[in-house]
Amino acid sequence: MLSMLGLGAAGLVTAPYLQRGLEAFLGSAADKDPTGLTGLLPNGGGFRYYSVTSSVPRKGPDTYRLKIDGLVDRPATYTLDALRKLPQTRIVRDVQCVTGWRVPDTPFEGVRLSRLLDAAGVRPEARAVRFTCFDGTYTESLTLPQARRADVLVALKMQDKPIGHAHGGPARLYVAPMYFYKSAKWLSGISVTSDVRPGYWEELGYDVDAWVGRSNGRDDTPTVRETV
Numbered sequence: 001m002l003s004m005l006g007l008g009a010a011g012l013v014t015a016p017y018l019q020r021g022l023e024a025f026l027g028s029a030a031d032k033d034p035t036g037l038t039g040l041l042p043n044g045g046g047f048r049y050y051s052v053t054s055s056v057p058r059k060g061p062d063t064y065r066l067k068i069d070g071l072v073d074r075p076a077t078y079t080l081d082a083l084r085k086l087p088q089t090r091i092v093r094d095v096q097c098v099t100g101w102r103v104p105d106t107p108f109e110g111v112r113l114s115r116l117l118d119a120a121g122v123r124p125e126a127r128a129v130r131f132t133c134f135d136g137t138y139t140e141s142l143t144l145p146q147a148r149r150a151d152v153l154v155a156l157k158m159q160d161k162p163i164g165h166a167h168g169g170p171a172r173l174y175v176a177p178m179y180f181y182k183s184a185k186w187l188s189g190i191s192v193t194s195d196v197r198p199g200y201w202e203e204l205g206y207d208v209d210a211w212v213g214r215s216n217g218r219d220d221t222p223t224v225r226e227t228v
């Protein structure tokens with residue numbers, strides 16, 4: 001079964017998390033699988049579904065909000081509509097998960113994080129950005145220079161379609177040059193802070209500076225074919 005799915009030992013490490021998430025995603029169908037392997041099923045197109053929580057509320061145009069606060073002069077709350085009206089940037093890169101799977105040439109599209117930070121007016125003493133999610137649990141962070149890179153987006157589209165619930169829609173973070181755990185799904189909060197606070201997986205041992213191929217003891221040579 002495992003070899004059929006093309007998974008090695010790395011896939012097994014995250015199995016409990018995957019399964020808990022997949023149960024919510026698949027509903028009662030997953031309840032009937034006592035093996036714990038349900039969560040290892042690829043979720044279409046080479047992606048695997050990850051959630052550290054068992055269920056995540058659905059949010060759409062009427063209910064989604066993205067709050068920017070912390071060390072800024074102009075805290076703001078964006079609706080989905082407001083985000084859609086801002087200039088959109090499309091980036092095409094390989095998605096690389098730290099557990100080894102990769103999805104080549106995946107387009108993401110959305111608003112540059114730097115644009116939102118500039119609009120909020122980052123204070124001089126700020127050094128980092130902390131991200132929170134409406135799953136209520138997942139967190140991530142970037143240094144301010146990382147957050148201001150042109151290839152870091154608040155993504156509204158993935159594979160040229162609005163991001164669906166399973167992939168963290170309606171808006172997720174997209175940190176193109178880093179392992180995919182930096183790309184927080186169900187993004188709901190951006191807080192500008194005085195220092196980097198390790199995110200959910202980083203508390204559990206993954207590198208905070210998660211450059212693909214230069215962190216986590218891995219050597220994944222990325223193929224870069226990007227349009228920024």
Ligand SMILES: Nc1nc2c(c(=O)[nH]1)N[C@H]1C(S)=C(S)[C@@H](COP(=O)(O)O)O[C@H]1N2
Pocket residue numbers: 047048049050051052053097098133135138166167168180181182183184185186
């Ligand atoms: N909120 C939230 N974001 C998350 C995660 C998560 O569990 N919760 N998992 C991360 C990891 S480890 C990966 S590989 C990707 C998986 O994204 P996907 O479910 O769209 O494939 O989301 C990242 N962002």
Ligand SMILES: [Mo]
Pocket residue numbers: 050097098099180181
């Ligand atoms: Mo991951």
